[in-house]
Amino acid sequence: MSNSLEIVIGVIQVLVLMALSPLMTGIMRKTKARTQKRMGASIFQPYYDMAKLMRKDEVVSDQSSWIFRCTPWVNFVAIGTAAFFIPVFLSHSPFGLVGDLLLIVGLFGLARFFTMLAGLDTSSTFGGIGSSREMMISTLLEPALFLAIFVVALTYGGTNLSTIIETASNSSLLPHPQLIFAAIAMFVIILGETGRLPFGNHATHLELTMVHEAMVLEYSGKSLALIEWSQSIKQIMLFALIANIFVPWGISSSISVSTLGFGLVTFIIKISAFAVFVAFLESSIAKWRLFRVPDLIAVAIASSLVGLVLYYL
Amino acid sequence: MIENLILFQIVVSLFLGGAILGLISRNSRFARPMIFIPSMIGSIFTIIFSVDVIMAKPLSWIIPNMLPFFNLEIFVDGISAFFMLMIGIVSFAVSLYSLGYSKEYETKKRISFFGFLFNTFILSMILVAGTNNGFFFLMFWELMSLTSFFLVIYDHDKEENVKSGMTYLVMTHFGTAFIFISFLLGYLQTGSFSFDSFRTSSPSFPHLIKDLIFVSAFVGFGTKAGIVPLHTWLPKAHPSAPSNVSALMSAVMIKMGIYGIIRTVFDFAGFGASPDYSWWGILMVIAGSASALIGILYAVVERDIKRTLAFSSIENIGIIILGLGLSIVFASYHLHALSILALVASMYHAINHAFFKGLLFMGAGSVVYATHTKDIEKLGGLVKQMPWTSMLFLIGAVSIAGLPPFNGFVSEWLGLQAILSSSQIPSTILQISIAFASLPFALTIGLAAATFVRLFAMTFLSKTRSMHILHIREVPRNMIAGMAILASVCILFGIVPFLGISLLSTAFHLTSQPTSPFDAITLKNNGTTSFANLSMPVVAIMLSAVALAVFGFIRVIGGKTTKTIYGTWDCGFGKLTERMEYTATSLSQPIRVVFKSLFKSHNEINTEFFVQTNPYLVKTMKFNSTTKNIFEENLYTPITSSTLFILDKIRKIQTGKINSYLLYIMLTIILLLIFVRLSHV
Numbered sequence: 001m002s003n004s005l006e007i008v009i010g011v012i013q014v015l016v017l018m019a020l021s022p023l024m025t026g027i028m029r030k031t032k033a034r035t036q037k038r039m040g041a042s043i044f045q046p047y048y049d050m051a052k053l054m055r056k057d058e059v060v061s062d063q064s065s066w067i068f069r070c071t072p073w074v075n076f077v078a079i080g081t082a083a084f085f086i087p088v089f090l091s092h093s094p095f096g097l098v099g100d101l102l103l104i105v106g107l108f109g110l111a112r113f114f115t116m117l118a119g120l121d122t123s124s125t126f127g128g129i130g131s132s133r134e135m136m137i138s139t140l141l142e143p144a145l146f147l148a149i150f151v152v153a154l155t156y157g158g159t160n161l162s163t164i165i166e167t168a169s170n171s172s173l174l175p176h177p178q179l180i181f182a183a184i185a186m187f188v189i190i191l192g193e194t195g196r197l198p199f200g201n202h203a204t205h206l207e208l209t210m211v212h213e214a215m216v217l218e219y220s221g222k223s224l225a226l227i228e229w230s231q232s233i234k235q236i237m238l239f240a241l242i243a244n245i246f247v248p249w250g251i252s253s254s255i256s257v258s259t260l261g262f263g264l265v266t267f268i269i270k271i272s273a274f275a276v277f278v279a280f281l282e283s284s285i286a287k288w289r290l291f292r293v294p295d296l297i298a299v300a301i302a303s304s305l306v307g308l309v310l311y312y313l
Numbered sequence: 314m315i316e317n318l319i320l321f322q323i324v325v326s327l328f329l330g331g332a333i334l335g336l337i338s339r340n341s342r343f344a345r346p347m348i349f350i351p352s353m354i355g356s357i358f359t360i361i362f363s364v365d366v367i368m369a370k371p372l373s374w375i376i377p378n379m380l381p382f383f384n385l386e387i388f389v390d391g392i393s394a395f396f397m398l399m400i401g402i403v404s405f406a407v408s409l410y411s412l413g414y415s416k417e418y419e420t421k422k423r424i425s426f427f428g429f430l431f432n433t434f435i436l437s438m439i440l441v442a443g444t445n446n447g448f449f450f451l452m453f454w455e456l457m458s459l460t461s462f463f464l465v466i467y468d469h470d471k472e473e474n475v476k477s478g479m480t481y482l483v484m485t486h487f488g489t490a491f492i493f494i495s496f497l498l499g500y501l502q503t504g505s506f507s508f509d510s511f512r513t514s515s516p517s518f519p520h521l522i523k524d525l526i527f528v529s530a531f532v533g534f535g536t537k538a539g540i541v542p543l544h545t546w547l548p549k550a551h552p553s554a555p556s557n558v559s560a561l562m563s564a565v566m567i568k569m570g571i572y573g574i575i576r577t578v579f580d581f582a583g584f585g586a587s588p589d590y591s592w593w594g595i596l597m598v599i600a601g602s603a604s605a606l607i608g609i610l611y612a613v614v615e616r617d618i619k620r621t622l623a624f625s626s627i628e629n630i631g632i633i634i635l636g637l638g639l640s641i642v643f644a645s646y647h648l649h650a651l652s653i654l655a656l657v658a659s660m661y662h663a664i665n666h667a668f669f670k671g672l673l674f675m676g677a678g679s680v681v682y683a684t685h686t687k688d689i690e691k692l693g694g695l696v697k698q699m700p701w702t703s704m705l706f707l708i709g710a711v712s713i714a715g716l717p718p719f720n721g722f723v724s725e726w727l728g729l730q731a732i733l734s735s736s737q738i739p740s741t742i743l744q745i746s747i748a749f750a751s752l753p754f755a756l757t758i759g760l761a762a763a764t765f766v767r768l769f770a771m772t773f774l775s776k777t778r779s780m781h782i783l784h785i786r787e788v789p790r791n792m793i794a795g796m797a798i799l800a801s802v803c804i805l806f807g808i809v810p811f812l813g814i815s816l817l818s819t820a821f822h823l824t825s826q827p828t829s830p831f832d833a834i835t836l837k838n839n840g841t842t843s844f845a846n847l848s849m850p851v852v853a854i855m856l857s858a859v860a861l862a863v864f865g866f867i868r869v870i871g872g873k874t875t876k877t878i879y880g881t882w883d884c885g886f887g888k889l890t891e892r893m894e895y896t897a898t899s900l901s902q903p904i905r906v907v908f909k910s911l912f913k914s915h916n917e918i919n920t921e922f923f924v925q926t927n928p929y930l931v932k933t934m935k936f937n938s939t940t941k942n943i944f945e946e947n948l949y950t951p952i953t954s955s956t957l958f959i960l961d962k963i964r965k966i967q968t969g970k971i972n973s974y975l976l977y978i979m980l981t982i983i984l985l986l987i988f989v990r991l992s993h994v
Contacts, residue, residue: 054871061881063776065696065892067707073860080859097835097843098851102726103717108761110716116766120895123775124881128895131770135763136903143752143760146729150748154736156842218881222871226863294907301752308748312741 005255006094013088017240018080020268021232022046024239024275030277031279032203050225058221061122071118072219072226075111079230079237082107084238087165087244089263091253096162101149108193108234112138115227119215130214133290137199137211140297141192147304151182152245155309169248179308183246188300190242194235196278198288198296209287236271243270255273317372320362321387321443327355328436337427344419345412348428352408352435357440359401366394367820373445380448385454389447391820393733396442396565396572398816399664403564403671410675410795411557413788414682418467418555425557427467434460434561441569447496447506454492458485459705461566464558465550477549484546488536492573495530498522499581511581523583527593530577531600538570540634541604542944543991544627548611551626552619552687556678559619563626564671568663571633591645597638598750605631606753607944609760610908613767614901615685618677621768622670625713628757629666632728633659635754639731639747642738651734653823654836654853658727660821661813666808669712672799676706678819679792680772683785689768689897696775699787705775705796710765712803715758718805718853720813725758730836730845760904765898773864776891808853857868898938905940912940 025044033040052132058068116134119127135308154158155176156167192199200211216227244251250266252259288296331351338344366372371390379385389397397704411431412613418424424693428489439459444450460484466478496506502518503510515523532543539547547567551559578584578593608627616622643652679702680695681687712719732754735747806813817823836844883889905914919935922928966977 051870054867055874057874058876061874062878063694063881065774067696067774073863076863077856080863081855084855095855097846098848098855100845100847102729102845103852105720106715106717106726108716110711112709113766114715114763117770118589118775120766120770120900121774122881123889123891123894124883125889125893125895126882128900131766132895132900132903136907137767139759139763139904140907141754143755144759146751146755147748148753150733153618153733153844159730159733160843160845163843214870221874221876222867225871226867256517272779290903291906305749305752309745312736312748313745 003094004088005106006092009090009255009260010084010093010095013086013090013095013206014080014083016088016264017083017086017236018229018233020271021229021236022050023234024271027234027272028275028282030278030284031276035280035283043133050229053220053225053228054222056221058223061124061218063123064118064121064218067114068118068121068218069223069290070116072223074114076226076230076233077259078107078111079234083233085161085235086240088250089193089252089260089267090255091145091165091169091248091251092162100159101153101161101164102159104237105145105149111230111234115212115215120217122218122219124211126214126217130211130217133200133211134215136290137192137293137297140191140294141300142276144297144300144304145189145193147301147308148182148185148189151178151185151307151311154308155182156245156272158261165244165248165251166253168245169251169253176311177247178307178310179246181303181310183242185300185304185307186242186246188296188303190238191278192293192297193238194231197282198285199293201287240273242269243274316597317362317365317369317389318374318922319373320358320365320484321372321661321979323390324358324362324439324574325436327351327358328432328931329437330430331355332429332436335425335432338425338428338643342506343423344428345415348424348431349412349415351409352432353446354406355432355435356401356405356408358550359397360405360781361400363389363394363398363515367391367398367816383448383506384446386445386509387443388508389443391822392572392575393442394815395660395820396568397439398977399568399667400435400438400442400565403667403799404561406795406798407557407560407564407675408702408795410560410678410792411797413790413792414675414678415555415960416556416789417682427464430460430464430467431558434464436912438565438569442572445508447500447508447511450508451489451493451496455487457566457569458489459480461550461554461558461562464562465554467555467558468553471553474553477546477553481546481550484543486537488533488543488570491529491533491536493533495526495533495577498526498529498673500641508576515581516585518583520589527578527582527584530582531574531593531596532747534570534573534577535600535634536570537573537753538567538630539604539608539627540600540630541607541627542948543951544604544608545944548620548623551641551674552617556619556674556681556897559623560671560674560678563674564828567626567630568667569875571630571637571663574634574637574851578637582758584641584644586646586647588740591642591740594641594643595642595743595746597634598747599638601633601635601638602750602753602757603631604628605635605757606760607911609757609764610911611791611942613760613764614898614905614912614914616690616897618680618689618692618768618772619687619762621689622673622677625764626666628761629662629670629713631726632754632757633663633666635659635750636662636728636731639735642743643731643734645737646740647735648734648737650732651731651737653728653818654734654993655731656821657814657817658731659822660817661727661810662721662724663816664813665712665803668799668802668806668862669721672705672709672796672803673713675792675799676702676709676798679796682788682792686779686782689771691779692772692777692782693775693891693894694773695782695785696773697989698782699773701787701793702796705793705800706773707769708803710769712807714762714765716762718804718807718856720803720810723810723813723847724850726847728754733845734836763901763904767897771897771900775894776889778891778894778896808849810847810849898928905938912941913943914938914940 025046026259030040030043085099116131119131156164195212252263335348338347374387376385440453468474499511536543605628608624612621612624640652640655712721715721715725732751917937921930921932923930
């Protein structure tokens with residue numbers, strides 16, 4: 001009985017993530033607008049955009065193949081499935097038995113693999129430049145991400161997210177020193193994975209700055225809606241991960257309405273705060289030259305390595 | 314249950330039959346069926362035989378005095394049978410594929426000779442895995458090397474192929490020499506070449522001898538497997554061979570090197586569970602991670618489709634060696650369960666690599682068959698003309714990139730978990746160094762994805778880059794069927810890892826992990842919490858459930874919309890041509906810049922002006938980018954040139970005058986007499 005209840009709550013968590021994800025994008029856009037002394041669109045604008053896009057007709061390039069057409073779906077399915085393994089407001093999940101942190105990384109990889117292919121499929125030079133840059137950035141992010149996972153997994157005894165979050169929420173408020181380094185690394189990785197500044201810029205369509213936007217430039221209508229949605233789900237998942245691993249306060253460890261409600265509220269506050277912080281950061285720094293990006297990733301790698309050595313010593 | 318000896322004899326006689334039929338077939342109409350149908354049936358029997366051995370009992374068969382003083386001993390246990398199963402599945406698919414593929418050679422070349430070599434090559438690999446005597450092992454090993462050498466130079470009208478064949482021949486004999494040293498050391502200790510005697514008496518060998526046996530076997534077998542820096546033959550020989558042969562070489566032949574290392578380490582180098590032996594594992598971890606990273610770094614900038622695959626074989630061998638090394642380290646610290654985890658990861662990757670690399674080489678072969686070019690800069694847009702090949706190649710590419718829900722992901726997941734488990738080794742230095750070794754491993758996984766995005770996209774996607782491939786057609790059905798077999802095995806081993814893992818644990822007599830196909834792979838902490846779980850069947854179900862749900866959701870919300878086909882956006886400047894597209898070289902340019910110290914890439918821009926004094930009116934512009942192979946340049950070139958220098962000096966004693974030869978003979982006799990006199994004092 002409790003197991004099926006857990007499954008229901010697990011599915012609700014996924015739906016919460018999917019439903020809240022455009023809101024985070026909206027909050028970030030609003031924050032950026034306000035820091036630039038603009039009014040900005042409403043924080044619900046991404047919802048309107050998506051609903052409109054879904055009803056629009058599509059234009060598909062005559063050079064493209066079935067790869068281009070199935071990529072939005074592969075993207076959404078891979079990222080949507082990965083969302084099942086992210087704890088949102090309940091620390092343990094029945095889906096924890098199915099997959100772990102490394103599976104999430106793998107599913108993100110699958111989505112990215114197809115996005116890069118789609119970028120090259122239309123024979124547009126924009127797609128090529130995007131895929132080429134994404135190839136470099138994602139390649140370099142991989143070891144940084146794995147090392148950060150390494151530190152977290154060793155500290156909290158597993159790559160299984162239920163184990164990680166449960167141990168984290170039970171441990172004392174004083175963080176382990178190695179976790180601070182892992183959190184720094186994870187923060188840089190999240191900026192890179194979501195294509196935020198200084199890696200890429202969501203707000204422009206200039207070939208100098210774009211990475212992800214360039215790959216999906218040819219999409220329109222339903223496909224574009226799917227791509228944008230899955231991108232924002234990925235973003236909220238990463239926010240949820242960093243929030244719940246490093247700041248596990250408020251997450252519910254038992255199934256009762258009050259703790260779950262409290263968990264949901266604290267979750268929304270946590271990730272909104274994180275989103276506002278990232279948006280502020282984006283407003284205060286410029287896009288880095290592409291070949292300076294490896295330096296930043298090297299900082300993430302070095303930070304994880306320091307964390308590892310601290311764990312073992 | 315048929316006696317497995319009879320099955321084994323059937324296997325041997327079918328391949329022998331195929332070889333002989335190949336020779337007598339000449340170039341008749343029936344040449345191809347006469348060559349490849351026996352090898353297909355032989356492969357089926359190999360599969361049946363090896364499954365029988367794994368499930369039932371090992372085969373032991375001795376023919377006394379087959380050659381004077383040497384008994385031919387055949388002993389097939391689970392480990393051998395595991396490798397035979399790999400050979401069987403891959404060679405079945407490759408034989409089916411070859412029925413169509415070798416049609417190309419029918420008009421140009423003597424296909425009968427090819428058939429003889431092809432069948433003998435597969436048979437020699439089976440015998441290498443099955444033999445239980447050092448002398449015969451070396452004989453079959455040599456047979457395997459020579460047949461593959463002749464297959465590499467099968468297209469010998471291209472001078473390049475002969476050159477790479479020669480590199481292969483030299484390197485493989487370099488390796489064989491070390492294997493011979495290893496066996497000779499065992500012989501000196503036991504007085505017999507039989508592996509049985511090595512097995513029984515190796516625990517009592519002196520420690521130094523054990524170390525020597527291990528090191529020489531590692532160098533010898535490592536040459537065959539393609540470990541950096543002994544890999545130099547691999548990216549030359551594999552692309553030169555006909556594609557069906559490269560599929561066999563890359564998928565299974567280099568695994569014979571892995572087989573040799575496993576046999577030596579766990580069977581007759583007298584490995585003992587004590588930290589004294591942990592350096593064997595460390596050596597393998599270092600060699601493995603270096604091979605993985607360097608292999609994939611060269612793959613990501615390569616332009617030749619088959620050479621990219623060959624470099625990626627070096628990478629995957631690196632991952633396998635890394636897993637084996639971890640397994641040895643764990644075993645030497647009595648961490649039995651972890652040692653099994655690492656061994657399973659490594660062997661699972663070995664069999665997975667056999668499947669997807671066989672598939673990818675066959676796919677590359679199909680591309681070459683249809684377009685007659687291996688240069689991915691000249692390809693592109695094949696997805697429309699070759700829908701089946703491109704889809705199957707994509708399955709292989711996603712599998713090798715280690716993405717779920719395909720088989721490569723499962724073995725790399727196990728490998729990463731094995732690395733994470735290194736925290737249980739009771740030695741801080743080892744813990745930290747293995748953690749640092751995970752850095753190249755993770756980078757390798759990232760680069761592998763980039764490599765195969767680039768390879769697939771440049772070959773199959775976007776606009777065609779050269780005119781002549783506009784009119785190509787899809788390859789014949791039996792070639793597609795051959796690829797489809799391996800592609801479905803890739804999917805099967807990805808979604809139901811239970812199959813592979815239970816096969817492995819039965820073959821290697823390990824304590825099995827999952828008990829039913831739907832059980833998750835579970836790693837436990839010391840307490841009750843679980844360290845990690847993975848249940849691929851459920852992941853597959855979830856993927857399809859999410860797909861259905863989102864499809865329904867979008868249909869309901871979005872309603873019906875239409876799709877318009879229109880040209881790619883060209884910023885309003887008019888027609889995009891294939892010359893404006895991203896090329897393979899430009900696609901990997903950022904990676905080339907980041908790792909520039911390894912590639913030593915050199916760019917050259919030659920500009921010609923209409924008027925020399927005016928730099929604004931450019932007539933032509935040529936861009937030339939070269940990358941260097943630092944191993945060739947810094948390691949092999951000095952060795953070969955100094956060897957040639959010494960040999961050149963030695964040649965001077967060959968004067969051709971009879972007087973000087975008589976002098977040499979006299980000098981030798983005097984020296985020998987002195988030697989004899991001295992040794993009797």
